[in-house]
Amino acid sequence: MVRDILLFLGLILVVLFYQTLGVDVVNIGLARPDLIIIIIVWLTLTRDLTWGVAFGFGAGILLDSQSPQFLGLGAFLKVFAAIAVFLISHRVRTESLVIRIGLVAGVVTAHDILYFLVVYSFDPHLELITLLNMIIPSALYTSLVAAGVLYLSERQLTIRFES
Amino acid sequence: MKWISPFVIKQKPFRTSLILAGVSLACLLLPFGVKAFISSNLNIVYTPFWGISSKLTGAFEVYEINRQLKRTITGQMLELSTLRAHERENIRLRDLLGFKESVEYELIPAEIVAVDPKRRQNAVIAEVASDAVVTPNLPVVNVEGLVGKTMSTMGDVVTIELLTSPDCRAAARDANTRVLGIVRWDGGRHLLFDNVELSDSVCMGDTVITSGLGGVFPENLPIGTIVSISRGKSPFFKSIYIRPFVEFRALDELTILKRSEN
Numbered sequence: 001m002v003r004d005i006l007l008f009l010g011l012i013l014v015v016l017f018y019q020t021l022g023v024d025v026v027n028i029g030l031a032r033p034d035l036i037i038i039i040i041v042w043l044t045l046t047r048d049l050t051w052g053v054a055f056g057f058g059a060g061i062l063l064d065s066q067s068p069q070f071l072g073l074g075a076f077l078k079v080f081a082a083i084a085v086f087l088i089s090h091r092v093r094t095e096s097l098v099i100r101i102g103l104v105a106g107v108v109t110a111h112d113i114l115y116f117l118v119v120y121s122f123d124p125h126l127e128l129i130t131l132l133n134m135i136i137p138s139a140l141y142t143s144l145v146a147a148g149v150l151y152l153s154e155r156q157l158t159i160r161f162e163s
Numbered sequence: 164m165k166w167i168s169p170f171v172i173k174q175k176p177f178r179t180s181l182i183l184a185g186v187s188l189a190c191l192l193l194p195f196g197v198k199a200f201i202s203s204n205l206n207i208v209y210t211p212f213w214g215i216s217s218k219l220t221g222a223f224e225v226y227e228i229n230r231q232l233k234r235t236i237t238g239q240m241l242e243l244s245t246l247r248a249h250e251r252e253n254i255r256l257r258d259l260l261g262f263k264e265s266v267e268y269e270l271i272p273a274e275i276v277a278v279d280p281k282r283r284q285n286a287v288i289a290e291v292a293s294d295a296v297v298t299p300n301l302p303v304v305n306v307e308g309l310v311g312k313t314m315s316t317m318g319d320v321v322t323i324e325l326l327t328s329p330d331c332r333a334a335a336r337d338a339n340t341r342v343l344g345i346v347r348w349d350g351g352r353h354l355l356f357d358n359v360e361l362s363d364s365v366c367m368g369d370t371v372i373t374s375g376l377g378g379v380f381p382e383n384l385p386i387g388t389i390v391s392i393s394r395g396k397s398p399f400f401k402s403i404y405i406r407p408f409v410e411f412r413a414l415d416e417l418t419i420l421k422r423s424e425n
Contacts, residue, residue: 020212021219049176057183061190065205071198072190079184083177 008055011039015059019066031137033145036063037108040078041146042153044085045094052082070119077114081107097151104146108139267423268381271295273303273321275414285328286314289417293319300379302420308385308408309333309373310417321419326354326386327411334377335386338370346371346386346405354387356403363401365389371405381420 018035026033036059044052056078064074085107094100112135113127120126190198273289291297301313303323311325324331327348335346335356344359356371369389375382387405395402 016209016212020209020216050179053176053180053183057187060187062205062208064190065202065209068199068202069195070191071193071202072187076184076187076191079180079187083180083184086176 008051008058011043011055012058012062015039016062019063028141029137030134031141033142034108034111034138035145036060036078037081037111037142038104038146038149040082041085041100041104041107042150044082045089045100046153049082049086052085053079056082073115073118077111081111084110097147100150101143101147104150105139105143108142109135112138268420269423271297271419271421273323273417273419275417276320285325285331286311287323287325287414289321289323291319291321291419295319295419297321297419297421302380302384303417304384304420305409305414305417307410308387309380310409310411310414312379313419323417325411326407326409332377333380333386334374335371336374337365337389338372339366340364340369343374343376344371344403345377351404353390353404353406356389356405357400359401359403360399361394361401365392365401365403367392 015036022035023032036056039059040052040056043055057075060075060078061072064071085103088094088103092099092103094103113131116127116130116135120130190201193201271291273291275287276290277288278286297313297316299313299315303310303312309326311323311328311331314322314324316322326333326346329348329350332345332347334343336343340363342359342363342365345357346354347357349355356365359365367389371386371389373380373382373384373386385408387407387409389403390406391402391404393402
């Protein structure tokens with residue numbers, strides 16, 4: 001239990017470090033790897049849904065505090081992302097690295113599309129520009145980073161189909 | 164969608180998920196004032212990280228500056244070694260031609276302590292070491308170039324007449340074309356490079372240095388850069404203005420040049 005709490009806090013610390021120190025360093029133009037989504041996917045697949053949801057909510061609400069107007073939006077979408085990953089993992093064989101990377105890319109894209117839809121008050125023009133300039137490049141970049149992260153954690157990635 | 168329902172109903176994680184999703188939505192629907200209050204409190208978590216971030220950024224900037232300075236120093240070391248080689252060559256050639264030895268100067272540091280209240284634009288009062296012997300009409304420079312000359316002394320306090328004084332003139336020359344003239348201030352922002360004949364060749368951007376022919380200032384002290392050349396009112400001379408290298412309104416440490424006794 002203590003180890004679990006420490007791991008959770010450690011991951012939150014990683015996110016805080018990344019948001020304050022790392023994100024500006026690793027940005028390529030408007031594309032930025034979404035580390036939180038990678039961790040949510042990893043936790044949901046390797047641990048269980050509670051981990052993914054709790055982390056998504058914690059990290060999401062911390063991130064939302066940077067833009068108070070949309071407090072809760074990021075947390076909601078990240079919780080939703082964890083649920084989606086969990087449900088997909090029960091329907092698709094996610095042991096394959098390619099599937100996992102595709103899963104990350106899909107989740108990042110869906111998350112960002114929904115987030116910016118609300119932020120831009122459902123303006124399709126702005127949404128399209130953001131999709132082309134930011135969301136898709138970010139999804140590709142995140143997939144690349146996820147490939148490395150998930151490959152490293154491959155040994156732990158065993159999906160419990162029978163649960 | 165039938166496959167979803169067993170999860171939602173039976174599994175505890177799903178209930179947790181729904182609760183957290185509900186809390187998130189509730190946050191989103193809160194009035195802005197409440198959201199701002201919650202956000203400002205949550206932002207406290209970021210404070211130490213922003214502190215570390217700013218320190219790291221500062222350290223990175225120092226590292227970058229250090230790298231640039233090292234590159235500059237390396238370049239200047241090379242330049243210095245070239246100049247030393249030229250100096251040795253110059254000495255050899257001067258010996259061969261039987262030229263007089265160049266004059267050595269003693270450097271006396273002076274620190275500005277006041278401006279002359281009667282001549283605010285034209286003179287400053289500086290302090291030198293108590294054992295320094297300073298006489299009137301000694302050239303005064305700083306790291307940028309020629310500043311002026313000493314006017315009077317009283318103990319370790321020296322009044323320095325600036326180049327922007329109407330009474331201060333310096334024999335000068337164009338460093339590129341070697342054309343001679345006199346630099347003086349005529350009331351404007353820039354200094355006038357006077358007595359340059361219409362037929363003389365000077366170019367915009369040329370550096371003007373002291374010629375050493377006036378008897379007060381030694382040669383080769385940088386004065387400024389030519390910023391305007393026009394025919395002027397005189398039928399014989401060009402009207403040339405130079406922007407001085409020295410920032411006369413921001414003077415601080417100065418150096419008085421005194422001919423070495425040896």
